[in-house]
Amino acid sequence: MASLKYKYEYPHPAVATDCAVFGFDGQSIKILLIRRGIEPYKGLWALPGGFLRMDETTDQCIRRELYEETSLQPAVIEQFGVFSALDRDPRERVISVSYYSLVKKSDVKGGDDASDARWFALGALPELAFDHKEILDKALHTLREKIHFEPIGFDLMDRHFTIPDLQRLYESILGVRFDRRNFMKKILQSGVISECNESIAAPASRHAGRTPKNYIFNQDVYEAMKGNGRFKMEF
Amino acid sequence: MASLKYKYEYPHPAVATDCAVFGFDGQSIKILLIRRGIEPYKGLWALPGGFLRMDETTDQCIRRELYEETSLQPAVIEQFGVFSALDRDPRERVISVSYYSLVKKSDVKGGDDASDARWFALGALPELAFDHKEILDKALHTLREKIHFEPIGFDLMDRHFTIPDLQRLYESILGVRFDRRNFMKKILQSGVISECNESIAAPASRHAGRTPKNYIFNQDVYEAMKGNGRFKMEF
DNA sequence: GCAAAAGTGTTCTTCGTACACCCATGA
């Protein structure tokens, strides 16, 4: 048996971080899961994450674990909840500090082909280890609340994107349909995106229909809005 | 020295909970703080809270600590963040799972006269122990975000209240002033409050002016709104 | 040429906002 060399006057729980990584493939929102290679729950899928070290904050911990397990270094990682049920891990008492992350398709090159990491559609989730289904549900709920008031859609798409893609992203996250004309009018009026005339490498093969225009997100315009008025993306 | 009888294979941090308790006295929003009787930071003021036990979740922990330290059993306690800086506690590595709570003046009878617990106005805060100023700032930020879309004002007031009181509460939390007529029109139109003709015990001594009407919050109306439309209290 | 998807403008309604006067109460 391993040596028990860390000693405390009072009992301490273990602390771990977990992260629900969201991605968008042009059609619908996806979740990145990792297949567990060890017990407990060996063979089941789980959120990336791992135990906190003494020389790192929880933010640093989840970034390190994400990089180790998926090669991702996402721009956006937000902490949204803590899970502390007594029996959530059969090995010992573990507190999970939970995060969600938004990644662009173009960032994923590394982690995507790892055989033990895969993207899953929300409607086709496998059975998850631990209480990770509960964590994922809360992450999704938080994301849905947040998308109304922060331009998080752009964190999920490439720098150049089309308005129909953006609309599909919103529709996929919120599970509703919008009127194309009103969506376009609203997002354009807000000023946070502008047309982009550079020719883009891959026009992304589609099946039929007119070729949509490309746009870019104006981070600076949004930053200015935060102070004065308020960015809203409700329908 | 105390015996170190709890042993682990890997190092574990301690886990504690802290809670920013908000109350409203009819004029402005207040915070409940506790004076520390022991080192570290002895004599300074701190948020109520304490260490997690192995037989309780963090939610149970903060409720227990609140009751022990302030005799409060608040209806509303929400977890909003985790603080994990390496040096936030000089004794050992401590992760703080942080909550805010909303209490009614009428609930406070117990904890209010405890000599080591006091309400402070936001503009007159004493020096706080640990990183509790940072925790409080984030709690306040969360509260400000939330008040736009959830009727949390009613959790801070007695069951019977007046519209001017409610307006002062919103103004105090958000730090702005509203037009009386528009405020009243909006809150009445929403349907979540209705006039209450029962005579109320103490009309709350005021200095001058017409006696305001009493209203009550319709929880059921609000619950119905959550599904269909959306409760908004923006100005 | 046909099906699928994208671009474009107008009308109507709803909501937000600005604004002034009278009334009840306590000092």
Add this chain to the structure above:
DNA sequence: TCATGGGTGTACGAAGAACACTTTTGC
């Protein structure tokens, strides 16, 4: 009686919602 604060309604402008046809593209 005067000062303080509460109650009430209207008019204007901005934003949201509903709505149809034409254009481009792949098959």
